[in-house]
Amino acid sequence: MTRTRARALLLMPAGIWYGVLLLFPLAVVLVFSFGERNPIGGYAPGFTFEQYANLPARLSAFINTLTLAPAGTLAALLIAYPLAYYLALKVSARWKTTLLILVIVPFWTSILIRSYAWIYLLGGNGIPALLEAVGLGDIRLINTPFAVLVGIVYGYLPLMVFPIYVALEKLDRSLLEAAADLGTPPWRSFLQITLPLSMPGVLTGSMLVFILLTGEFLIPAILGGGKVFFVGNALVDLFLQSRNWAFGSAVAVALIVIMLIVVALYSRAVRRFGAGRDDVGLM
Amino acid sequence: MRAYAIAVFAFLYLPIGIIALFSFSAGRSASSMQGFSTEWYGRALSNPFVMEALWTSIKVAFLSAVLATVAGTMAALALTGMRGRLRVFFDTLVQVAVMIPGIVIGIAALIALVTVFDLVNPWLEAMSGRRLSLGMGSLIGLHGMFTMSLVVLLVRGRLESFDRAQIEASSDLGAGPVATFVQVTLPQIAPAILAGFLLAFTFSFDDFIMAFFVAGSETTLPIYIFSSIRRGVTPEINAIGTMVMVASLTLLIIAQVLLRPGVARAGR
Numbered sequence: 001m002t003r004t005r006a007r008a009l010l011l012m013p014a015g016i017w018y019g020v021l022l023l024f025p026l027a028v029v030l031v032f033s034f035g036e037r038n039p040i041g042g043y044a045p046g047f048t049f050e051q052y053a054n055l056p057a058r059l060s061a062f063i064n065t066l067t068l069a070p071a072g073t074l075a076a077l078l079i080a081y082p083l084a085y086y087l088a089l090k091v092s093a094r095w096k097t098t099l100l101i102l103v104i105v106p107f108w109t110s111i112l113i114r115s116y117a118w119i120y121l122l123g124g125n126g127i128p129a130l131l132e133a134v135g136l137g138d139i140r141l142i143n144t145p146f147a148v149l150v151g152i153v154y155g156y157l158p159l160m161v162f163p164i165y166v167a168l169e170k171l172d173r174s175l176l177e178a179a180a181d182l183g184t185p186p187w188r189s190f191l192q193i194t195l196p197l198s199m200p201g202v203l204t205g206s207m208l209v210f211i212l213l214t215g216e217f218l219i220p221a222i223l224g225g226g227k228v229f230f231v232g233n234a235l236v237d238l239f240l241q242s243r244n245w246a247f248g249s250a251v252a253v254a255l256i257v258i259m260l261i262v263v264a265l266y267s268r269a270v271r272r273f274g275a276g277r278d279d280v281g282l283m
Numbered sequence: 284m285r286a287y288a289i290a291v292f293a294f295l296y297l298p299i300g301i302i303a304l305f306s307f308s309a310g311r312s313a314s315s316m317q318g319f320s321t322e323w324y325g326r327a328l329s330n331p332f333v334m335e336a337l338w339t340s341i342k343v344a345f346l347s348a349v350l351a352t353v354a355g356t357m358a359a360l361a362l363t364g365m366r367g368r369l370r371v372f373f374d375t376l377v378q379v380a381v382m383i384p385g386i387v388i389g390i391a392a393l394i395a396l397v398t399v400f401d402l403v404n405p406w407l408e409a410m411s412g413r414r415l416s417l418g419m420g421s422l423i424g425l426h427g428m429f430t431m432s433l434v435v436l437l438v439r440g441r442l443e444s445f446d447r448a449q450i451e452a453s454s455d456l457g458a459g460p461v462a463t464f465v466q467v468t469l470p471q472i473a474p475a476i477l478a479g480f481l482l483a484f485t486f487s488f489d490d491f492i493m494a495f496f497v498a499g500s501e502t503t504l505p506i507y508i509f510s511s512i513r514r515g516v517t518p519e520i521n522a523i524g525t526m527v528m529v530a531s532l533t534l535l536i537i538a539q540v541l542l543r544p545g546v547a548r549a550g551r
Binding site: 006007008013015017018021022024028029032042079082085090103108109110117120158212215217222235240248249259 | 284287294297298355361362365369376383385386387388397435492505516520524527528532535
């Protein structure tokens with residue numbers, strides 16, 4: 001019995017911490033989302049579905065998030081896959097570790113700093129000036145959905161490369177050799193062997209990136225110039241500017257529901273591809 | 284394929300490189316390189332607002348990381364080998380803390396804390412003349428809550444992969460639980476604990492979004508950087524950004540080395 005008591009004591013600090021700053025606050029958000037707006041800002045008690053019914057007022061934020069997040073995830077996937085393939089199957093063991101570290105290093109540095117770097121590249125003196133010099137005319141990039149998309153792909157690319165790399169690295173090469181011996185053209189063995197076997201990595205990477213993107217605030221704030229709003233930006237506006245807590249809470253709950261749906265779809269897809277646990281300890 | 288890989292690496296490093304390069308510019312303009320100087324580093328380091336924000340960030344990162352490491356390690360020790368409902372509940376908590384977007388955690392903590400403070404403050408003021416508000420405490424608490432989850436995952440991973448026969452051997456040889464912990468378990472998990480601490484520190488030091496909501500009147504370095512770039516990028520911000528990147532990279536590389544398999548053995 002002393003063992004159980006020792007366990008309970010060891011778990012106590014973490015338990016209290018989660019209770020006070022995770023469970024209680026999330027419960028508050030849920031309760032507030034059914035409440036009413038206090039005229040002086042903040043929350044007034046009540047039980048109404050009004051806030052949820054009002055969600056379409058922020059429809060554009062949801063639409064932006066639900067179009068740019070999948071688009072960003074897809075773009076990151078398309079860029080990451082060939083790189084992961086190259087690193088897993090084409091690079092000699094000597095270079096592998098170095099190159100992998102080079103992939104994660106940007107991910108380790110502050111996303112705030114990495115995102116604002118694109119202000120230079122997409123701003124007037126950056127890529128648009130280059131395009132104009134080659135005669136492509138006056139193109140505006142900064143503060144557009146495209147800029148946000150570039151920032152997204154840039155920010156989360158390493159997170160996509162890693163799980164795919166892990167899946168491809170585990171691939172049994174003798175399968176590819178057997179296919180080649182049987183006269184299968186490379187593109188067919190890629191479609192029939194490599195791609196299906198790397199699906200767990202593709203799914204894990206896509207889910208991680210997509211989930212992080214649904215809560216994104218910084219990239220649209222920095223590169224979208226207040227014109228491309230994500231749900232995250234709507235939340236900042238509702239809680240810090242207009243102080244509409246009840247409605248903001250409903251928006252937050254809707255965001256969590258979207259995420260839960262994505263996670264559920266992911267676990268279903270994983271079961272279908274018969275994958276094991278492919279999560280990588282990406283810091 | 285190779286050319287493609289080089290292009291992707293260029294994509295990954297060009298923006299970072301530009302910031303580092305422009306931070307050495309001698310001119311006032313942030314968008315072009317005019318000569319070479321380290322002037323902006325000097326300016327950044329003598330700007331009282333920057334230094335105050337830096338100091339706040341270091342205090343928050345250090346204290347939250349210490350607390351998160353202690354609580355997280357304790358929880359990981361308790362969870363290893365544990366079964367049943369409590370284990371499932373705790374595992375879920377850790378997952379939820381890691382999965383829920385930082386923005387939602389920040390908002391939830393903001394409204395929960397402000398609501399509680401509003402309830403408690405009149406009463407507290409009458410009794411002691413003091414009042415609770417957002418600031419250092421909420422920053423440390425919220426960062427620590429999140430990073431504690433990272434520590435739990437890292438330390439538990441190490442605990443589950445090490446040879447339990449050593450613990451049994453130790454107690455067969457007559458060592459008590461405390462002696463076994465200090466002489467067998469602790470040396471094994473020490474690298475993971477230290478790595479967890481460094482990870483927690485770096486996360487807190489780099490975090491903008493959670494801090495943005497619960498900082499109250501405090502300004503952390505990422506909040507300072509964010510509000511500065513809203514007013515326009517300057518070479519000074521580039522210098523700060525470069526220093527922040529170098530600092531967090533150094534810590535994370537140390538953490539990564541500590542997490543490599545075999546370090547536990549080599550470290551003895």
